[in-house]
Amino acid sequence: MSTSTPVGPAEAVLMASVARRFYVDGMSKSDIAQQLGMSRFKVARLIDRAIETGLVQIRIGWPGSLDVTLSTDLQERYGLRRALVIDVQDDQPEAQRTALGATAAELLSETVTTADVVGLAWGRSLAAMARSLRRMAACDVVQLTGALQISDDSDSSSVDLVRDVARLGGGAAYYFHIPMIVATGQLGDALRAQPEVARAISRFPAVTKAFVGIGAWYRGGSTVFDALATNEATDLGRAGVCAEISGILIDSSGRPVRVPLVRRTIGISADQLRAVPDVTALAYGADKAQAVAAALHSGLVHGLVTTRDLATALLARPH
Amino acid sequence: MSTSTPVGPAEAVLMASVARRFYVDGMSKSDIAQQLGMSRFKVARLIDRAIETGLVQIRIGWPGSLDVTLSTDLQERYGLRRALVIDVQDDQPEAQRTALGATAAELLSETVTTADVVGLAWGRSLAAMARSLRRMAACDVVQLTGALQISDDSDSSSVDLVRDVARLGGGAAYYFHIPMIVATGQLGDALRAQPEVARAISRFPAVTKAFVGIGAWYRGGSTVFDALATNEATDLGRAGVCAEISGILIDSSGRPVRVPLVRRTIGISADQLRAVPDVTALAYGADKAQAVAAALHSGLVHGLVTTRDLATALLARPH
DNA sequence: ACAGGGATCGCTCAAATGAGCGATCACGGC
DNA sequence: GCCGTGATCGCTCATTTGAGCGATCCCTGT
Numbered sequence: 001m002s003t004s005t006p007v008g009p010a011e012a013v014l015m016a017s018v019a020r021r022f023y024v025d026g027m028s029k030s031d032i033a034q035q036l037g038m039s040r041f042k043v044a045r046l047i048d049r050a051i052e053t054g055l056v057q058i059r060i061g062w063p064g065s066l067d068v069t070l071s072t073d074l075q076e077r078y079g080l081r082r083a084l085v086i087d088v089q090d091d092q093p094e095a096q097r098t099a100l101g102a103t104a105a106e107l108l109s110e111t112v113t114t115a116d117v118v119g120l121a122w123g124r125s126l127a128a129m130a131r132s133l134r135r136m137a138a139c140d141v142v143q144l145t146g147a148l149q150i151s152d153d154s155d156s157s158s159v160d161l162v163r164d165v166a167r168l169g170g171g172a173a174y175y176f177h178i179p180m181i182v183a184t185g186q187l188g189d190a191l192r193a194q195p196e197v198a199r200a201i202s203r204f205p206a207v208t209k210a211f212v213g214i215g216a217w218y219r220g221g222s223t224v225f226d227a228l229a230t231n232e233a234t235d236l237g238r239a240g241v242c243a244e245i246s247g248i249l250i251d252s253s254g255r256p257v258r259v260p261l262v263r264r265t266i267g268i269s270a271d272q273l274r275a276v277p278d279v280t281a282l283a284y285g286a287d288k289a290q291a292v293a294a295a296l297h298s299g300l301v302h303g304l305v306t307t308r309d310l311a312t313a314l315l316a317r318p319h
Numbered sequence: 320m321s322t323s324t325p326v327g328p329a330e331a332v333l334m335a336s337v338a339r340r341f342y343v344d345g346m347s348k349s350d351i352a353q354q355l356g357m358s359r360f361k362v363a364r365l366i367d368r369a370i371e372t373g374l375v376q377i378r379i380g381w382p383g384s385l386d387v388t389l390s391t392d393l394q395e396r397y398g399l400r401r402a403l404v405i406d407v408q409d410d411q412p413e414a415q416r417t418a419l420g421a422t423a424a425e426l427l428s429e430t431v432t433t434a435d436v437v438g439l440a441w442g443r444s445l446a447a448m449a450r451s452l453r454r455m456a457a458c459d460v461v462q463l464t465g466a467l468q469i470s471d472d473s474d475s476s477s478v479d480l481v482r483d484v485a486r487l488g489g490g491a492a493y494y495f496h497i498p499m500i501v502a503t504g505q506l507g508d509a510l511r512a513q514p515e516v517a518r519a520i521s522r523f524p525a526v527t528k529a530f531v532g533i534g535a536w537y538r539g540g541s542t543v544f545d546a547l548a549t550n551e552a553t554d555l556g557r558a559g560v561c562a563e564i565s566g567i568l569i570d571s572s573g574r575p576v577r578v579p580l581v582r583r584t585i586g587i588s589a590d591q592l593r594a595v596p597d598v599t600a601l602a603y604g605a606d607k608a609q610a611v612a613a614a615l616h617s618g619l620v621h622g623l624v625t626t627r628d629l630a631t632a633l634l635a636r637p638h
Numbered sequence: 639a640c641a642g643g644g645a646t647c648g649c650t651c652a653a654a655t656g657a658g659c660g661a662t663c664a665c666g667g668c
Numbered sequence: 669g670c671c672g673t674g675a676t677c678g679c680t681c682a683t684t685t686g687a688g689c690g691a692t693c694c695c696t697g698t
Contacts (some may be wrong), residue, residue: 008426008429008430009425009426010401010426010429012385013385013390013391013401013402016379016380017387017390019379020379020391023379024377024379028653029654029655030653030654030655040654040655041655041679042676044656045677054381055379055387056378057377057378057379057380058342058343058375059375059376060374060376061376062331062373066332068331068336068374071332071335072332072339075332075336076336082329083332084329106327106328109327110327110328111329114694114695348685349685358647359685360648360649361646363685363686364647433665434664
């Protein structure tokens with residue numbers, strides 16, 4: 001495998017000449033051999049050697065915002081159908097979220113067709129995605145969860161996320177203005193029975209492509225955590241809650257956690273989400289690595305759109 | 320040929336994944352297709368598209384001192400067997416010469432075997448080559464020309480160029496301490512008959528690999544020009560002399576010029592040099608472009624070791 | 639709803655390609 | 669000088685690969 005003979009300059013130039021014909025000009029090895037007066041086997045060996053010695057470097061990547069190497073690594077490591085790692089220099093959360101949203105929006109435009117039924121969860125990343133969305137197939141869009149007050153979000157124009165997205169393409173919108181977390185399970189049941197909520201829920205089984213956020217179970221890591229009283233949230237943490245996918249609470253191994261809060265949550269259930277054939281999660285910030293890893297292991301998520309730092313952190317995790 | 324559809328992020332990552340398997344892991348397209356659950360045709364198309372869109376960039380070149388792209392260009396343009404263009408940043412003639420010599424020395428080490436008989440001309444570049452030479456096959460080394468006073472060369476240790484090179488490998492050295500240009504043709508004939516000179520000349524037909532310098536016909540461009548009286552040199556210029564290869568005078572189209580000076584020159588003749596199966600010339604400095612072009616067109620030279628600026632100038636010439 | 643146009647996809651077959659094998663050549667030790 | 673050793677080279681054949689073609693799918697305009 002190692003270089004048996006040090007490469008002399010004459011051989012280097014010959015290799016370069018052959019490699020250029022082969023890779024750049026797209027010539028066949030036989031033609032190159034004929035043209036240069038050598039056997040095609042020698043051509044093949046020169047090309048192999050050119051790659052071995054690093055004279056020919058094959059760079060896979062883009063000057064653009066997508067780190068395709070990390071993307072494929074992540075994809076293979078976690079068995080994902082799809083992973084998009086954006087290469088954003090700015091480490092301001094705001095900038096990261098905007099870039100993430102833009103990429104997710106492109107993904108949405110690219111993959112969603114009129115035959116699809118899109119499900120959208122709630123969250124700042126999703127709002128950023130909607131804001132960047134320019135092109136959209138004419139398909140139905142279903143709200144997957146209730147809304148939550150977003151603490152630090154100044155522009156609250158994103159209340160009508162589902163409606164806006166659906167309007168862009170011209171499809172039907174299934175949305176409701178109901179909080180995600182309510183005081184009691186009973187109230188939850190009652191709200192689920194509300195016509196507009198029931199209408200959206202009835203469409204959950206039809207959803208073909210869902211876009212969700214992933215929250216980490218600490219202050220500021222999840223809008224669900226922040227929406228709860230501090231002691232309640234920490235109690236849930238002690239009960240094993242590690243992350244939250246579109247309001248679905250999971251433990252560190254990715255299993256849904258059965259707690260009374262589930263009944264108080266208005267939104268898609270673990271089983272219902274599992275039935276969605278294509279779920280893409282949005283997440284950013286290296287702090288969330290553990291939570292996102294749990295989410296990816298849950299089997300609920302098929303794709304991930306994330307940032308470089310989080311992707312690196314995910315790949316750095318053991319096993 | 321142009322990109323029909325803008326590349327979406329999901330497709331980009333898929334292309335990257337496929338490209339990595341193909342180019343980096345060296346997998347067969349069929350295997351990739353099987354592994355990713357698609358047809359091998361789709362794999363092929365994805366790879367083609369990855370190259371088209373620039374996602375996969377194949378870079379041929381070296382971080383080192385050799386510009387292989389220019390080398391092959393030059394090689395093809397002038398029909399050379401071999402062209403080595405060194406990528407030296409420093410534009411000091413001294414630095415250029417040293418780098419040139421080092422590369423030529425590597426070339427010598429690489430290509431010369433014990434079966435060869437090496438012929439060496441005279442010049443600063445050749446001296447630099449000898450200085451950098453570390454490894455050398457045990458073969459005979461023949462001096463091709465007499466020596467000339469080198470005006471600006473402080474270290475005159477290079478008088479024994481041939482002997483030093485031969486000694487490094489352990490082969491026989493055929494050398495003589497005779498000036499290259501003498502006062503009269505008669506004196507030239509007499510010196511050629513000197514035993515040590517005749518001994519070297521008798522080996523000229525056996526030379527298999529010669530290394531020569533190329534001089535341009537203006538002050539400072541050639542040690543031969545500088546060795547002559549000014550009016551004599553300019554007269555020769557008017558007579559059509561454009562360049563000088565190892566003391567052989569040629570015109571701008573590369574044809575040897577028949578002038579009385581030839582008889583006054585102690586060194587290999589045009590016909591004798593033409594009989595050498597492999598002649599490598601060393602040259603640097605963009606000013607010499609015309610002279611080097613003439614030398615390359617003469618058919619006396621099969622290989623060139625040069626610098627980036629001269630190579631660029633050579634490629635910029637019409638036709 | 640439906641037909642036209644365009645892009646995509648997979649198949650066939652011929653050409654290109656690479657692993658393995660024996661022949662040749664250069665080198666080094668006896 | 670002679671033979672063992674190792675590297676290089678070219679050949680054969682099974683596998684891989686690419687151009688062309690028809691079928692299908694998707695989109696769009698009427």
